[in-house]
Every structure is written in structure tokens, then in C-alpha cells.
Amino acid sequence: MAEEVRVKNIGLRGVTVADTKISYIDGEHGILIYRGFRIEELAERSTFPETAYLLLNGALPNKQQLVQFEQELVEGRQLPAYLYDVFKKLPRSSDPMDVLQAAVPLLAVNDPDLNDESREANVRKAMRLIARFPVVVAAWHRIRHGLEPLPSDDSLSHAANFLWQLTGQKPDAETARDFDICLILHADHTFNASTFACREVVSTQAHMYAGVAAGVGALSGSLHGGANARVMEMLQQVESEVKAVDEVGAWVRDRIDRGEKIMGMGHAVYKTFDPRSKILKEMSLRLGKKTGRENWYRLLTRIEEEGIREFEKRGKMGIKINVDFYSGSVYAMMGIPVDIMTPVFAISRISGWCSHIIEEKFGEAQGKPALYRPKAEYVGDYCGPIGCEFKPLTER
Numbered sequence: 001m002a003e004e005v006r007v008k009n010i011g012l013r014g015v016t017v018a019d020t021k022i023s024y025i026d027g028e029h030g031i032l033i034y035r036g037f038r039i040e041e042l043a044e045r046s047t048f049p050e051t052a053y054l055l056l057n058g059a060l061p062n063k064q065q066l067v068q069f070e071q072e073l074v075e076g077r078q079l080p081a082y083l084y085d086v087f088k089k090l091p092r093s094s095d096p097m098d099v100l101q102a103a104v105p106l107l108a109v110n111d112p113d114l115n116d117e118s119r120e121a122n123v124r125k126a127m128r129l130i131a132r133f134p135v136v137v138a139a140w141h142r143i144r145h146g147l148e149p150l151p152s153d154d155s156l157s158h159a160a161n162f163l164w165q166l167t168g169q170k171p172d173a174e175t176a177r178d179f180d181i182c183l184i185l186h187a188d189h190t191f192n193a194s195t196f197a198c199r200e201v202v203s204t205q206a207h208m209y210a211g212v213a214a215g216v217g218a219l220s221g222s223l224h225g226g227a228n229a230r231v232m233e234m235l236q237q238v239e240s241e242v243k244a245v246d247e248v249g250a251w252v253r254d255r256i257d258r259g260e261k262i263m264g265m266g267h268a269v270y271k272t273f274d275p276r277s278k279i280l281k282e283m284s285l286r287l288g289k290k291t292g293r294e295n296w297y298r299l300l301t302r303i304e305e306e307g308i309r310e311f312e313k314r315g316k317m318g319i320k321i322n323v324d325f326y327s328g329s330v331y332a333m334m335g336i337p338v339d340i341m342t343p344v345f346a347i348s349r350i351s352g353w354c355s356h357i358i359e360e361k362f363g364e365a366q367g368k369p370a371l372y373r374p375k376a377e378y379v380g381d382y383c384g385p386i387g388c389e390f391k392p393l394t395e396r
């Protein structure tokens, strides 16, 4: 009996560890809601700053509140000068996610509100993080290529300014809006691994930056945010190894037979289509036509179909595409390099992380905050649980 309970709890699947008012997922029906609003409606009608405001404050802003929020995001785009100096001394091969994670405590020491634990100060910290994450990612990308970081263009939206600071090209309105939609889609997702990491860290009363650094680390892994880049690598591999689309099925089968994952498929909560992936799939098709990259869409849809068929044949039902499956191709068609794709996830998810950190710190969903401290069953097998004799070094 004890064994049965333990197996069920591996990875905390299905275990409720807290209440939240920020987002909701119905994994059976493919529904995602941020603070009462369906993701499809937000993607169609909202903007990333407005969605970030909603996540942080619990309600949509009125016009004046939105203008002020957007203005604060623009003002927050300046990075401390020493960050550029540090970046210029780093090995150029440093992974952009490692650099982003390292930048978090470097931003913390510059935050005038660092040790103010009021709610208002935490919202100000959140605003600075949301404003600065894109600037950090773009700055490192340019520095590692021997280029000077570009100044922010204050006339550009949050989404458009990131693309400008990254690529040195001002995006057209359609690209800026598509990227803004991507930011909305990735902003929050209840207790995913990185958000849980953020909440766990701040449950010790550590500051917001300590929680966010943990979140960036958790997001970087291939089973979580890192999957978008892995899908792109998989796509490039298929492109080079498969001569005709009809060979994709054999490629997929072979990969699963070898025990390798089909990246961008499967989800810990969704047992049907991830609603975000449907929006990204349509965008991938549209951008494929616009940029002449329809081949990517053709290959991805084939991998998706063959993957689902293969999983079902093996009795693994409900493994469908997740948010990462089409996002990589969408980003690539916007000129975003593969190893910047997971940092791009982070520049959106920072809004969700900060909202969850505030909810955790102030017990906004479940009353008094409490330190997370689960149990582990001791299965060490040495000389009995406390039976080892400590021998001096000379006798070992």
C-alpha cells in the first residue's frame, strides 16, 4: 500500500500543494485561463503588457492604468552599466540561459527596493524584472557576437523593442503583434516546474530575485522551457536526414524505439491538445507562407501526426503537442536564433513567476504563507539506518 502511494507521488503528479487565483488548467479539455480569461481571448484581444498587468494585479487595467504600466515598462528598460562590463568579460560561448540566470542577482543588487518586502515594493521589483529581461537577453546576444548592445527605442512596444534590440531591425507591425501574442501565450501556467521553483524559494522568505533565479534555472531544462530549442534541433535533424515527407513516420518510430523523446510532445497536465499549441500551429503555417518556410510546417505536422499515431499504437494515449512544438519554428521565422528561444520563453514567463511570487509571499490565495517542506522516504541501504561505524581515515 505504502509503495502504491509513493509511485503516484513521483514528480508530485496530481498532488495539490497550494491554492492559486492566477491561472487554471483543465487538462482533459485543453482549457487554460489567466485570472478568469480564456487564453484564446487574451491572445486575440489583449497585449502582453495588459496580460502582465492582469496577472500581477488580478484585474484588467483601465486605459489610464495601462498607459502608466506601459510607460513604467519603457522606463525600466535601462540596465546598470556594470552588467555590460560583466557580460563583456564572459566567454562568448556562455549559454544565454546561464547568462540570464547569472544576471538576476546582478540586477538584484541594483534594485532600490531589494530589501523592502511590502507588496508595493514587490510589484515594483516585478516591473523592473519584466522590463529588463528582454534587454538582458538581447544585450548578451549582441555582446557574444562582438556587437555593441543597442539602445532601447522608447517608441516601440515591449515586443517590438525586444526584436529591435536583438536583431537590429525594427519589426513590421504584423511580426511585432505575432511576437506579442507569443509572449501572452507563455506568460503563465499554474504550478509548472519553474513557477513551483520560484514559489518554493520565496516560501523561505527569500527575496523575489532569489526565486526568479531558481525559475530561470528550472525553465532551462529540456523537459520544460528548453524543449522549444530541442524541437528546432529535432526539425533540423529531420530536414537533413529525411529525403521525403513519407519517411518521417519511420524516423519518428525509430526515435521512439531508441527511447528518445519526441520533443514538444506530451505534457504533465494536458491529456489533449495544449490550447496554446493550436494558436502557434496556425501562426507557424501563416509565417511559413510569408517567409517561404512552409517546409518546416509540413515536416512538423507530419512529426505530430506520426507521433500521435505511434504513441497510441504503443498504448500511450493522450500524448499530443505542447506549447513548445510549434513555437521554435515561429521564433526562427522571426529571426530568433535557436539558443535564444528558451530565454524568449523566460522574458514572457517572468510575468507569471513574479505574480506567483507575490501570491506566495502574501498568502493571497490561501491565507498564511508557509514554508514548503515535503517528505522523502529514506531508502539508504548501508549498514542499517544508523548502524555504520565511523572509522578514522587511516583505517578505511
Ligand SMILES: CC(=O)SCCNC(=O)CCNC(=O)[C@H](O)C(C)(C)COP(=O)(O)OP(=O)(O)OC[C@H]1O[C@@H](n2cnc3c(N)ncnc32)[C@H](O)[C@@H]1OP(=O)(O)O
Pocket: 192, 222, 223, 224, 225, 227, 256, 260, 261, 262, 263, 264, 265, 266, 267, 268, 269, 316, 319, 322, 323, 324
Ligand atoms: C513548457 C513545457 O514545459 S511543456 C513540456 C515540454 N517538454 C517536452 O516537450 C519534452 C518531451 N515530453 C516529455 O518528456 C513528457 O511528455 C513530459 C515530461 C513533458 C511530461 O511527461 P508526463 O506526463 O509526466 O509523463 P511521463 O514522462 O511519465 O511519460 C509517460 C510515458 O510516455 C512517454 N512519453 C511522454 N512524452 C513523450 C515524448 N515526447 N516522446 C516519447 N515518449 C514520451 C514516456 O517516456 C513514458 O513512457 P514509459 O511509461 O514507457 O516510461
Ligand SMILES: O=C([O-])CC(=O)C(=O)O
Pocket: 188, 189, 190, 191, 192, 193, 268, 269, 322, 323
Ligand atoms: O505546465 C507545465 O508543466 C509546463 C508548461 O506547459 C508550461 O510551463 O507552460
